[in-house]
Amino acid sequence: MRKRDLVILAVAFVGAIFGAVKVFSGGVLETVSWGLSYREAHTPPRGPAEVRQLREYDAVYLGDTGKPVIYLTFDAGYENGCTEQILDTLKKHDVSAAFFLVGNYIEKNADLVRRMVEEGHIVGNHTMHHPDMSRLTDRDAFAAELSGLENLFRETTGKDLPKYYRPPQGVYSQENLEMARDLGYRTVFWSLAYADWNNDDQPTKEEAFSKLLPRIHNGAVVLLHSTSKTNAAILDELLTEWKNMGYSFGNLEELY
Numbered sequence: 001m002r003k004r005d006l007v008i009l010a011v012a013f014v015g016a017i018f019g020a021v022k023v024f025s026g027g028v029l030e031t032v033s034w035g036l037s038y039r040e041a042h043t044p045p046r047g048p049a050e051v052r053q054l055r056e057y058d059a060v061y062l063g064d065t066g067k068p069v070i071y072l073t074f075d076a077g078y079e080n081g082c083t084e085q086i087l088d089t090l091k092k093h094d095v096s097a098a099f100f101l102v103g104n105y106i107e108k109n110a111d112l113v114r115r116m117v118e119e120g121h122i123v124g125n126h127t128m129h130h131p132d133m134s135r136l137t138d139r140d141a142f143a144a145e146l147s148g149l150e151n152l153f154r155e156t157t158g159k160d161l162p163k164y165y166r167p168p169q170g171v172y173s174q175e176n177l178e179m180a181r182d183l184g185y186r187t188v189f190w191s192l193a194y195a196d197w198n199n200d201d202q203p204t205k206e207e208a209f210s211k212l213l214p215r216i217h218n219g220a221v222v223l224l225h226s227t228s229k230t231n232a233a234i235l236d237e238l239l240t241e242w243k244n245m246g247y248s249f250g251n252l253e254e255l256y
Helices: 003-018 051-055 083-093 103-108 110-118 139-157 174-182 205-212 229-244
Strands: 031-033 069-076 098-101 122-125 171-173 186-188 220-225
Touching (some): 110 139, 122 139, 171 174
Parallel strands (some): 069 220
């Protein structure tokens, strides 16, 4: 089989596992829904793109795999009454995290956003309206989703928004990565997540720990949803367990 055919086959396989993928002639990957393939416990998973490929666009999903450091991130499309407890737990453990927020969240939860900033957490850009950004091929439309949130954050906190970007639902294209980079943004994916987003079907503590403990690894960029009542309930014990396993917690700035 020729190299070109292998590329197309590999892309199709990734698409079957991880979501919407479009392949054009020549095996060019246009749109990807970020997903992961876990192989062994405490080993970094495979993603749809390699670390070196993402680096070309100031994008990451993984830190230094030679160091037992975790980068904790939360996505928040809305408030579900859990964030205050999460912030309390982070403060107790002296752990800094990154919160990727949308416009609706900042508009309705200004006090919580200001608390995030005051307590040393990063607030990142999850776009103004949480659209499928891979459909925004017009650069002005793409930029407006990011600048709209920047302006709202500045009005709310009096500070400039740190230029870290997470595509809604992890859906992106190569062009998206280029546009984000050209706007001065660093795109942050993740190397550990689990099914925590459905409020009508929350995992039990046991189910959460069965994923979050064996899959943790050096340089892990962890994605949790702050809407999850399970996450709020287990976070104290989870951080303690990770610390007991020898992990410390880093800042996103260390990834670049």
